[in-house]
Amino acid sequence: MNKKGFALIAAVMLLIFSPFIFSLFYLNLVTEILILAIFALSLNILVGYTGLVSLGHAAFFGVGAYMSAILAREISPNFFLTLFASLAAAIIASAIIGIFCVKVSGFYFLMLTLAFSQMIYSFVHQSTTITGGSNGLSGIPSPLIGSLDFSNPVYFYYLILLLFILIYGGLSLIVHSPFGQVLIGIRENETRLKSMGYHTTLYKLAAFVIAGGLGGVAGSLYTSFNSFISPSDVYWTMSGSVLIMVLIGGSGTMIGPVLGAAFIVILETIVSSYTTMWMMIIGIIFILFVVFFPKGIVGLGKLLLQSFSKSNKLSAISGKKSNALYNNDVKN
Amino acid sequence: MDIIGAQLVNSISYGLLLFVITCGLSLVFGILGVLNLAHGSLYMIGAYVSYSITVHSGQNFWLALIIAPLAVAVCSLIIEMILLRPTYQLGHLSQVLLTFGLAYVIHDMTAAIWGSDVLSIPLPQSLSGTVTLFNQAFPVYRLAVIAIGLILAGLLWFIQEKTRWGAIIRAGLSDKEMICALGVNIQLVFTVVFFIGGYLAGFGGVIAAPILGLYPSMEFQTLILALVVLVIGGLGSIAGTFVASLTIGIVETFCRFLVPELSLFVVFGLMAVVLIVKPNGLLGRQVVKH
Numbered sequence: 001m002n003k004k005g006f007a008l009i010a011a012v013m014l015l016i017f018s019p020f021i022f023s024l025f026y027l028n029l030v031t032e033i034l035i036l037a038i039f040a041l042s043l044n045i046l047v048g049y050t051g052l053v054s055l056g057h058a059a060f061f062g063v064g065a066y067m068s069a070i071l072a073r074e075i076s077p078n079f080f081l082t083l084f085a086s087l088a089a090a091i092i093a094s095a096i097i098g099i100f101c102v103k104v105s106g107f108y109f110l111m112l113t114l115a116f117s118q119m120i121y122s123f124v125h126q127s128t129t130i131t132g133g134s135n136g137l138s139g140i141p142s143p144l145i146g147s148l149d150f151s152n153p154v155y156f157y158y159l160i161l162l163l164f165i166l167i168y169g170g171l172s173l174i175v176h177s178p179f180g181q182v183l184i185g186i187r188e189n190e191t192r193l194k195s196m197g198y199h200t201t202l203y204k205l206a207a208f209v210i211a212g213g214l215g216g217v218a219g220s221l222y223t224s225f226n227s228f229i230s231p232s233d234v235y236w237t238m239s240g241s242v243l244i245m246v247l248i249g250g251s252g253t254m255i256g257p258v259l260g261a262a263f264i265v266i267l268e269t270i271v272s273s274y275t276t277m278w279m280m281i282i283g284i285i286f287i288l289f290v291v292f293f294p295k296g297i298v299g300l301g302k303l304l305l306q307s308f309s310k311s312n313k314l315s316a317i318s319g320k321k322s323n324a325l326y327n328n329d330v331k332n
Numbered sequence: 333m334d335i336i337g338a339q340l341v342n343s344i345s346y347g348l349l350l351f352v353i354t355c356g357l358s359l360v361f362g363i364l365g366v367l368n369l370a371h372g373s374l375y376m377i378g379a380y381v382s383y384s385i386t387v388h389s390g391q392n393f394w395l396a397l398i399i400a401p402l403a404v405a406v407c408s409l410i411i412e413m414i415l416l417r418p419t420y421q422l423g424h425l426s427q428v429l430l431t432f433g434l435a436y437v438i439h440d441m442t443a444a445i446w447g448s449d450v451l452s453i454p455l456p457q458s459l460s461g462t463v464t465l466f467n468q469a470f471p472v473y474r475l476a477v478i479a480i481g482l483i484l485a486g487l488l489w490f491i492q493e494k495t496r497w498g499a500i501i502r503a504g505l506s507d508k509e510m511i512c513a514l515g516v517n518i519q520l521v522f523t524v525v526f527f528i529g530g531y532l533a534g535f536g537g538v539i540a541a542p543i544l545g546l547y548p549s550m551e552f553q554t555l556i557l558a559l560v561v562l563v564i565g566g567l568g569s570i571a572g573t574f575v576a577s578l579t580i581g582i583v584e585t586f587c588r589f590l591v592p593e594l595s596l597f598v599v600f601g602l603m604a605v606v607l608i609v610k611p612n613g614l615l616g617r618q619v620v621k622h
Contacts, residue, residue, distance in 0.1 A: 053425060100604070103608070104607065104608075104611055107424075107567075108607060110428075111559065111563050111603075111607055112604060112607045112608070114556075114559065115560075115563070115600050115601075115603040115604040115607060116600075116604055118556060118596070118600040118603075119597055119600040119601055119604065122595075122596030122597045122599075122600060123597055125596070126592075126593045126594070126595075126596060126597070127593055128593075235552075236552070236556060237549075240432060243429075244432075244433075247429065276440075276443070277440040277443070277444060278440075279436045279437075279439050279440045280436060280437045280439070280440035280441065283433040283435070283437035283439075283440070284433070284437060286429070286432075286433035286436070287415070287430055287433040287434065287437075290422070290426050290429045290430050290433065291418075291419055291422070291426075291430070294422070294426065
């Protein structure tokens, strides 16, 4: 546990000091990773902890992103306004969609979330007056808090980092709380939980709304970061890629989605500087993970640690044995 | 009245095109229980291969119609043998994810081979004319698609209902363990069905290419429409797929005509309503147990 705490503090320190270490390009990369990590963390509440595989999470990302884009352009780029309005819009959208989706499970849940997210996509894509249609919305002003302008990438980075730490901490508390344990129970055996008297549908709806709301927050931050949003960020391939992040990182763990987001963003950046075929490489890596390491990077790391400590133990044991043998020999 | 008649012909043509594209997906899903998210990619390979064949054979569309689906079928055979067969024990969800990863891989492969420009396939000479129906000129090819769709539907129905292979497939749909116990090599059935599914995807690609064109990310758009048809029709039912294709064809064409901004919204809304009210689809049985 101490080791874990140490690693956590080291990671946070690294993140806090990264503006002094990295160049602007890499700092922006880290910012993007943190935003997408929030998105992946939110999906992980559904996929990893509640066991509901959603292929429509981009819907809430899109609701948040467009809400904040429209508000920033039309009313005010005040950060708290765009953030909380996006959060509220995403919560409302996910509550409405969630009521229908949590009634079904498995394959039907996958398809129903897909259908709803595609409804939102087709609205965004085809309604030119509000959302700019397929051109998207551009020239979105960077967020302001009072007179503090966050167009400076370092300020923006610290803002995102603060939110990321808050959300990560909040979600850790949630999944370790009794409420989170009920969600895990639903993943493991819903029938049993029902028979124990839990209103599982209500719990699933709550998980859906938490996931959707945080997805909206991620969308809002993403808009502020890029100052641009297009319908392709609401398309179902976006839902697919965030699902890939969660699964490659390790679903059902807190750190997994963060690692997954970092892995995909870094891979995309590195690969696309050599070749345009980054989708193929991500596809191949994803297939390898699904077949060989279904628990993702986290599972892989645990496996490596285990085999490492095992081989250490083995050598220690064999060392003792040889000593014992030696002693026996001496006695004889 | 003429306008409605013309729209009706259009919607039936579009609907049957959707049927040609979706029936392979439906068949594979019914038997293997694997939702093949690479189905759109197989469709795309079919379209691109037929493009290459027509370019290199002096615009011979018929040659492409024969060869391209077979090429796709061989691709899907390889996919089944290398990727799916060793992973049946992983469970259906993992296999769905596998096919999604595969869609990524195929996306870049086709982009590497055929580039990412928008391409189009010219119509064969004999089908490039127009016919006047309801005081409006229709491309003959649209009507040919109706004929092809009907023939394919009839053929699939005949194979499923009247032949021994069809009987095995139907039996496999309802009870896999039992049919194994009766001495049928279910592994072989899986392979053959995936082969046929690939063939149908490629066939759909060739048929749709002159109408829908070829462009990057076409597979994701096609796949999503195929999924809508699959869900509305009921999982793994050919008759359901047929009814759903026509329904979607009619709904989308008339929406495009009446409220163009909402056409896709209505289609996905229909999918959501069917999933909520009748999760097993219009004509489906419960195929997937969760």
